[in-house]
Amino acid sequence: MTSVVSVHRRRKIVTNDFLGLTVSHKMERGNLLQHMRHPSKPTISGISKLLACVIPIAQITIGAVYLYDCPRQHYIPIYLVVMGATGLALALLSCIPCAQDSDDMAPNLLNHLCTTWSTLASLFLFCWFISGNVWIYSIYQPNFNQTLTEDPYCNKTLYLFAFWTTTLAYVELGLLLLGGCCMLVCAFILGKRDPDDNRS
Structure with a gap:
């Protein structure tokens, strides 16, 4: 407020x-x-970076615990582990001073390496996310009952966690796009209503 x-x-x-x-x-x-x-204040920035690590840690944990519990699509737990590890590495990299932009410091080799690695990891993460979408949504809704032998199963906790974290990524993307559009409209309206523009 x-x-x-x-x-x-x-x-x-x-x-x-x-x-x-x-x-x-x-x-x-x-x-x-x-x-x-x-960038925001250090305390808010630290809290947001800490929260950004929660989902990747949960992805690594769920993927590792249920690594062999989805014969229907054995790539889903691997997807979670790799997605979580890469996301966690990117979140931790953002905490390193060499990865943060500074106006008073000239770019150095370490800064370029951090930026290059971050860009490549983000590109890989995007491609891996698309692959995970195919693996997760292509078997919707799998058999969760392990005792049925005629149809391969997928652990319910594993599948639903992968499904909802992937779906929430789309929800978050939609909200970010909506917020960005609203900010652009507000900036346009504020720019049009600037009283100093009428004087010139």
Whole structure:
């Protein structure tokens, strides 16, 4: 919940009641999106990185525990383990100082290596995600009963976890796209209503 404390010409000081943070934003035309790209406070950033590690750790755990419990599609537990390990590596890489952008530091070889590895890992993760979609959705809804011998089974916990984490990735992507579109519309409207534009 944010509230405007005082409004100056082209400058707003905003108080964020969540965690008691005060943020100063210069609200100029074209700078709205630029200010949104700046990293958040260290505590919020740390909490978000910690939460980003929860799903990959759960994927590794579920995939390893039920590694041989899906004869119907034996790639599903492997998909979870690899997806979790790569996602966790990317999350941990974002905590290393060489992987973080800094305005006052010149790019060095270590920074380029971190960026290259992060890009390649993200590309692999995208391709692996598409493969996982094929493996998971192609057998929907599998036999969960291990005692039936005529139809290969897949462990219910394993399959439903893989199904819902994959489906939630699409939900998250949709929400991000919707939020991005809303921000662009707001930036366009704020840019059109800038009173200084009428003076020139």
